[in-house]
Amino acid sequence: MIRLIIMTDFTESFGYNLLRGILEYSRETQPWAVKRMPPSYKSAHGMEGVIECARQWEADAIIGRFDSDDDISLFRENGIVAIAQDFKDRFSEIPNITSDYIRTGGMAADFFLKKGFRNFGFYGYRNVCWSEERCEGFCTRLSEKGVKSENIHTHTVRHLEDFWLYGPENLNEWIRNLPKPVAVFACDDTQASSLIETCRMMGIKVPEEVAVLGTDNDETTCGLTSPTLSSINLNVRKGGYEAAALIDKMIKEKAYEADDILIETTSVVERMSTAVYPSSNPYIVKVLKYISLNICSKITMEDLLSQVPMSRRLLEIRFRQDTGQSIHQYITSMRMSLFAQKLLISNESVADVASRVGIHDTKNLSRIFRQAKGCTPAQYRKRHK
Numbered sequence: 001m002i003r004l005i006i007m008t009d010f011t012e013s014f015g016y017n018l019l020r021g022i023l024e025y026s027r028e029t030q031p032w033a034v035k036r037m038p039p040s041y042k043s044a045h046g047m048e049g050v051i052e053c054a055r056q057w058e059a060d061a062i063i064g065r066f067d068s069d070d071d072i073s074l075f076r077e078n079g080i081v082a083i084a085q086d087f088k089d090r091f092s093e094i095p096n097i098t099s100d101y102i103r104t105g106g107m108a109a110d111f112f113l114k115k116g117f118r119n120f121g122f123y124g125y126r127n128v129c130w131s132e133e134r135c136e137g138f139c140t141r142l143s144e145k146g147v148k149s150e151n152i153h154t155h156t157v158r159h160l161e162d163f164w165l166y167g168p169e170n171l172n173e174w175i176r177n178l179p180k181p182v183a184v185f186a187c188d189d190t191q192a193s194s195l196i197e198t199c200r201m202m203g204i205k206v207p208e209e210v211a212v213l214g215t216d217n218d219e220t221t222c223g224l225t226s227p228t229l230s231s232i233n234l235n236v237r238k239g240g241y242e243a244a245a246l247i248d249k250m251i252k253e254k255a256y257e258a259d260d261i262l263i264e265t266t267s268v269v270e271r272m273s274t275a276v277y278p279s280s281n282p283y284i285v286k287v288l289k290y291i292s293l294n295i296c297s298k299i300t301m302e303d304l305l306s307q308v309p310m311s312r313r314l315l316e317i318r319f320r321q322d323t324g325q326s327i328h329q330y331i332t333s334m335r336m337s338l339f340a341q342k343l344l345i346s347n348e349s350v351a352d353v354a355s356r357v358g359i360h361d362t363k364n365l366s367r368i369f370r371q372a373k374g375c376t377p378a379q380y381r382k383r384h385k
Contacts, residue, residue: 021240105137124187227272
C-alpha cells in the first residue's frame with residue numbers, strides 16, 4: 001500500500017479533482033492511503049514539521065504546494081518521493097504538476113477574438129508562474145492577430161498569499177478606465193469572480209460592458225458567481241492519475257529521472273459572463289440568444305423566423321455577414337463544442353451524450369466531430385478523460 005500526503009488547498013476544485021485521479025489509479029493497481037494536509041500546516045510548523053509528520057505517518061510520497069526557499073532535499077534524505085504542485089515557481093530538483101499556461105492564454109485570446117472584441121484586459125498575480133505565463137500567452141496571441149498594444153490592458157498587483165486582504169480601490173480604477181466593451185481574461189476563477197463582483201458594485205454590466213473569462217472551471221465558483229462564470233477547463237483528474245502513476249514508478253525505481261506532469265487544457269466552458277454575440281444587429285443577436293438557450297433541443301428555421309420580422313433569405317444573409325457562418329454551421333459548431341465538454345464529464349455512451357445536446361444524426365457524428373476536433377468522439381474521450 002502506498003501512503004501519500006497531499007498538501008494543497010482543498011477549498012478549490014483542483015485538489016479535489018487531483019484526488020479523484022489518484023483514486024482512479026489506485027482502483028486499477030492497489031489501495032492507497034491518502035492524508036490531506038492544509039498548506040497552513042507548513043506555515044505553522046515549517047518544512048521540518050512537515051517532514052516529521054510524514055515520518056510519523058510513514059508516508060511514501062508527498063504532493064505539495066512548496067515555496068522556492070523550501071528545502072525540498074529533506075524529502076529525498078528521508079526516502080520520501082516528492083512532487084510539487086505549481087504555486088509560485090517550478091522546481092528543477094523534483095517533478096512539478098504544471099501546465100502549458102501560455103497555450104491557455106492563447107486559447108482565451110482566440111475565444112474573445114472570435115466574438116469580435118477589440119479591447120482586452122488581463123487580471124492576475126505578480127511573480128506567479130501560472131498567472132504570468134497565462135498573461136504572456138494571452139497578450140502574445142492578441143499581438144499575433146494584429147491587436148495593438150494600446151488595446152491590451154493588464155492589471156497584476158496582487159500578492160498570492162494575501163489576496164483575501166486585497167482592497168478593491170486599484171481594481172475599481174482599472175476597471176473604470178478600461179475602454180468598453182472589453183474582454184477580460186482572469187488568471188483563475190477566484191479572481192474572475194472578484195472581478196465580476198467589483199463590476200456589480202460599480203454598476204458596470206457583465207457581459208455587455210465587461211465580458212469575463214476565468215480558468216480552472218471550478219464549478220462551485222462558476223455557478224455561484226452572478227452572472228455565472230465562463231472558464232477554461234483543465235483535465236486535473238487525468239493529471240492526478242498520471243501523478244499517481246509517476247509516484248508508483250519513482251517508488252519502485254529509485255533512480256528514475258521523472259518529467260513534469262502536464263495538465264491538459266481542454267476547452268472553454270461558456271456561461272453567462274461571456275454571453276455576448278458577434279453582431280450589432282438586434283435581430284441577429286436575438287436569434288443567437290435563442291440558439292444559445294435552446295442548443296440542446298431541436299431548432300428549426302421556423303423557430304428562428306418566429307423570433308424576428310425577417311424573411312428566411314434575409315435572415316440567412318445577415319446571419320452569415322455577422323458571424324461568418326451559415327445558421328446550420330453555427331448551430332453544429334456550438335453543439336460539437338458542448339458535446340466535447342459533456343464527453344469528458346459523463347460516463348454515458350457516445351450516442352446518449354450526443355442525444356442530450358441535440359445531436360441525433362449519429363450516422364455522420366464521427367465524421368463531423370473529426371472535422372472539428374481531429375479525432376472521433378471515442379478517441380477524444382480516451383485521450384482527454
